[in-house]
Amino acid sequence: MELVARGLGYRYPGTSKDVLHDINLTIKPGTTFAIVGVNGGGKTTLVKALMGLYDHQGSLFLNGHPMAAYDPVTVHRRTSCLFQDFCKYSFSLRENVGIGNVSKVEDGEAVSDAIERGGARGVLGKVGMEGKLNRSGALQGLRAERASLSGGQWQKVALSRSFMRASEADLVVFDEPSASLDPRAEAQLFERIHALSHQNGRRCTTIFISHRYSTVKRADQIAVVEDGTIVECGSHAELMEMEGRYAELYNLQRSGFDD
Numbered sequence: 001m002e003l004v005a006r007g008l009g010y011r012y013p014g015t016s017k018d019v020l021h022d023i024n025l026t027i028k029p030g031t032t033f034a035i036v037g038v039n040g041g042g043k044t045t046l047v048k049a050l051m052g053l054y055d056h057q058g059s060l061f062l063n064g065h066p067m068a069a070y071d072p073v074t075v076h077r078r079t080s081c082l083f084q085d086f087c088k089y090s091f092s093l094r095e096n097v098g099i100g101n102v103s104k105v106e107d108g109e110a111v112s113d114a115i116e117r118g119g120a121r122g123v124l125g126k127v128g129m130e131g132k133l134n135r136s137g138a139l140q141g142l143r144a145e146r147a148s149l150s151g152g153q154w155q156k157v158a159l160s161r162s163f164m165r166a167s168e169a170d171l172v173v174f175d176e177p178s179a180s181l182d183p184r185a186e187a188q189l190f191e192r193i194h195a196l197s198h199q200n201g202r203r204c205t206t207i208f209i210s211h212r213y214s215t216v217k218r219a220d221q222i223a224v225v226e227d228g229t230i231v232e233c234g235s236h237a238e239l240m241e242m243e244g245r246y247a248e249l250y251n252l253q254r255s256g257f258d259d
């Protein structure tokens with residue numbers, strides 16, 4: 001999916017200041033687009049606006065056509081997303097993951113595949129299903145909430161849920177998908193995110209927000225969002241050469257390891 005924004009802006013209802021303003025960008029089909037920036041800059045609001053979830057100002061185009069020309073249900077069906085405030089349902093693990101694509105919630109193979117790709121395989125043991133991943137009908141297990149999952153384990157369950165639809169989506173959005181993951185789980189996740197966009201023949205566009213520059217640097221394009229607008233945009237190499245805000249944030253994070 002190609003996404004183009006021209007003069008995109010947004011103000012939350014009941015507030016007096018635009019949270020987003022003057023957003024101009026082009027995200028090409030089959031590419032990864034990372035959004036970075038300090039807290040409260042407008043990153044989450046931007047991705048939600050790009051998904052057409054807000055009554056925004058300015059123009060948004062999907063594959064060359066105005067977003068308004070599309071049926072919202074069709075757009076949402078072609079989109080898979082994971083936001084920071086994901087739900088922890090009092091359902092079984094199978095349902096917690098399968099609900100990401102309601103039409104496939106009974107499809108054990110699809111749920112198993114999503115669990116594998118979302119990195120939640122280790123959670124199976126926690127809910128009494130170790131070694132049963134490939135046995136059909138074995139995914140009911142205990143209710144996930146009774147198994148007292150950790151923050152990182154819940155994040156893997158939510159990631160698996162988003163992978164239920166990712167393989168058929170044209171747009172995949174992750175808002176800080178690795179916030180609670182350990183470094184190994186994070187590296188594996190980003191391998192899968194990159195694979196989503198770069199698989200042969202796929203034109204799936206991936207947008208992700210992250211504060212971890214070791215993974216951000218691999219994105220095709222990176223946008224730095226500050227005070228509600230994009231202050232820099234380009235590849236890691238281009239932004240480093242600019243020696244601007246991105247380079248400053250990147251070097252700041254890297255220097256944290258050198259001390």
Ligand SMILES: Nc1ncnc2c1ncn2[C@@H]1O[C@H](COP(=O)(O)OP(=O)(O)OP(=O)(O)O)[C@@H](O)[C@H]1O
Nearest residue numbers: 012013015019037038039040041042043044045046
């Ligand atoms: N529902 C809302 N109503 C009013 N203001 C909001 C709402 N949600 C977010 N904001 C404000 O919009 C601004 C941008 O928030 P947003 O969550 O988009 O930033 P962010 O860059 O994603 O932050 P973080 O890195 O902390 O997740 C903030 O000042 C925030 O307080």
